[in-house]
Amino acid sequence: MASAQSHARRRAFFLVLPLLAFILITFVAPIGQMLHRSFHNDGFTMHEDIGTGVRTPIMTNLKAWFDANPAGTEPTEEAFAALAADMVVLRELKAPGQAGTRINYELSGTRSMFTKAARQAKKLEAPYKDAFLDLDKDWLNPDLWRVMRDASSAYTFNFYLAALDLTRSSDGSIEKVNENRQVYVTLFTRTLFLSVLITFLTFVLGYPIAHLLATLPLRYSNLLMILVLLPFWTSLLVRTTSWMVLLQSQGVVNDSLVGLGLLGDENRLQMMYNQMGTVIAMTHILLPFMVLPLYSVMRPINPSYVRAARSLGATSWTAFRRIYFPQTIPGIGAGALLVFILAVGYYITPALVGGADGQLISNLIAFHMQKSLNWSLAAALAALLLGGILILYWLYDRLIGIDNLKLG
């Protein structure tokens, strides 16, 4: 008996095994890896040969000097000698680019200093300090030495600082970056603001539709349901590009307004390549995610509740406000959470229709993944986003209760 049960349990486990493996491989592992990358970057400490896979520590001499001297110490001749020795190693490993890139993440314009110094590594002679200064005056820059000190340990929180528009001053204290380089905080706030706005708009538009869906006779409501779901069945790209066709300044909407004489030809509305474009297109695309949870809580609400309220003396508005609406709150919560989380991480639509000021944080993450190749910063931005959403989720649970959530 017991063995039959455990046999059955083992069988059941083997059945879910593929799913478990799938989730581990496609979800847990990449996210874990990404989180790790956001505070771990060994570009300045370890070189891995792509061909052989051999891992060699780099910048070991400099690291030894950093360990021996406290932060803020002026780089001495000894330090430059260590740097020169490390440059030789870098040259042999063909790794100066890698080390330079790591420093360049935090101090732009420094990558070339590394490649140049490594090229000359053999010719560098004592006094090393002067030799380096001959190559580039910036070798004495205290910021450079601070960054190198930080980077000489693979573990760092500097990427999180960067993701919050913060940096370390040369004495190691945290300060705001130069005003014209502050981008991330603005983008985070914009992302939050636009997501809230989009969630609100989908709610305002979706609530009546869901109500109609839930109360109409079945044959009409089925048709309406198809209309609501239609966006699901067309490619995201097609939908977004059709918004471009509609909204651009030479687009259908502007043409019709001008054609009808409602708008002068010279003041066509700018509805695309700005925040408005992002908001309109994303509201449309995310609308079903609001409508469906709402519909699923509204459908089973017996119409006799509202009738009872009316017979008890409530006007139709009071009956709605006090009887119908409170019963739909779980659906509102679920829809809002769903739309909000999707909106916060949305990428394609803002990239296509957002222009410069309609970009969201995910567009910047993509930029760091694909263009600047600063994966650690991308990871830090993503981790902050993830943390923010978890906090919101927690708040939601505290305020409304997660078991009040009804997804369908």
Next chain:
Amino acid sequence: MANGKNDDAFVVFDRVQKSYDGETLVVKDLNLTLPRGEFLTMLGPSGSGKTTCLMMLAGFETATHGEILLDGRPINNIPPHKRGIGMVFQSYALFPHMTVGENLSFPLEVRGIAKSTREEKIKRALDMVQMGQFANRRPAQLSGGQQQRIALARALVFEPELVLMDEPLGALDKQLREHMQFEITRLAHELGITTVYVTHDQTEALTMSDRVAVFNDGVIQQLAPPDQLYETPQNSFVAQFIGENNTLNGVITAIKGDLCEVKLDNGEVIDAKPVNVSKVGERTCVSIRPERVEVNPARLQPGAHTLKAEVLEFIYMGDIFRTRLRVAGNEDFIVKTRNAPDQVRMTPGTQIDIGWLPQDCRALDA
């Protein structure tokens, strides 16, 4: 409560018709006058239009034709919330997100009644249905019968003059149902409320009501107090629908005063009371209540009719015996006899004589 002028016609349905789809009439030519304080039950099979009538009265459906008057005023232009009609729904419709107390408070709040008065009324209403200690529960934490009582209290708490109840006891077990039937009638009479009660349980209709309106197919078949309904059904639908009934089919051969002669399909001739038959040669359905049939020849009253019968089945039911007979070709002829000491228990297969008084035997439409 009484205001004199409309006491005899508090609710009036005047030639009301209703169609949902514009083709079939769900309610056909309904005329009904309800005096103040009456307990009227609408009884009828499923789909006969009872709920529709209630919904029109409560204002959730509009009559396609005709007029409904409440206290002398046409109701069509009064929105539901201004009609002041208490309603108990078949599904109770207690607001799930509110406690029992809040449910009862709702009709008072929307009427702008002060908090202290509200609390007093809620308490009184809850005590009335013996649910005083449940004010802080949610509806989901109550049993079906308790929910039903709360629904009743909520419909009464704002002291409406008219209360509508749509099969409120449908979901309860027999015992609780009987208890609630008693409670509802008691409350209705104590408070002097006019009540329209819908059910398809005929016992419920008979025990509770001042008058019963039997519905079929959107038409009131008979509107009468329970005893008249049972004893003098006006047509064969009512005779069949209310209580148990034996029918014998035949043709009218003669009508003389308040008796007529019916030739049954097997050739026997009996006397019956003509109810809605008018001419000789018409087919008829003769109805006799099982308890009006006498199987003991010694007890037959003078003037009674006798017929041959064969016992087919004997069922012992405790207080009564139910015997199935073959009479004039009908194999479903039921006789009920009281379980008295001198009562014989008939054995299947025996031939007996049965009899009844001609006035208990009603010739109705076929």
